[in-house]
Amino acid sequence: MSETTSPGASASGLESLAVGSDALVGLATLGKTAAALALVLAIIFACSALLRRWGPQRRAAGGQLQVVASTAIGSRERVVVVEIANTWLVLGVGGGQVSKLHELPAPAQPEATAPGATGEGERFAARLARALKHNAGLGGPDRGTP
Incomplete structure (x- = not known):
């Protein structure tokens, strides 16, 4: 073939x-x-x-509302500090609802650090150590000797 x-x-x-x-x-x-x-x-x-x-944090409602701080309390619950018209509102947010917890006037400037603090502010550990020494009577410039 x-x-x-x-x-x-x-x-x-x-x-x-x-x-x-x-x-x-x-x-x-x-x-x-x-x-x-x-x-x-x-x-x-x-x-x-x-x-x-x-x-950046945006201001809502025509620039009159600002979230100052927010922290989680649970998986769905938060505490939020909101500034509106020179007033701080502490709000509890969770479960589909918002509850007013507290109201206080907004400070004119950020909170000042404690007296004797240096720089931007003192670390918690340094303040705790100083307080423990002070309470134990181990020192401090204002402590006199017996």
């Missing part, structure tokens, strides 16, 4: 190979495009999360 190849049969084989190759190239391009889009979206979400976490 002799195999004869006709020019038409050979051409149709090449055409089917070319069509399959074009489909693979198209899928590869689509995959690369989808990966690039996913990367751009991930970068956008990461940047927005960073800005929310470390961004």
Whole structure:
């Protein structure tokens, strides 16, 4: 038996190979495009999360409301200090509700450090050590000898 190849049969084989190759190239391009889009979206979400976490504190309600401090009490509960119209409100936030805990006038400037404090403020450990020495009668400039 002799195999004869006709020019038409050979051409149709090449055409089917070319069509399959074009489909693979198209899928590869689509995959690369989808990966690039996913990367751009991930970068956008990461940047927005960073800005929310470390961004400057914004004033809401026309610049009259500012969160002064906030701390977590439990998994869903927080205590928040809010300044509005030169008044600090201490609010308890949790369980889908907000409760006013205390109200006090806002200080004119940040709290001053204790007398005798140096620099930006004294560390707790240094103040505790000084207080323990003072209470034990071990020293201090104002302590006299008997």
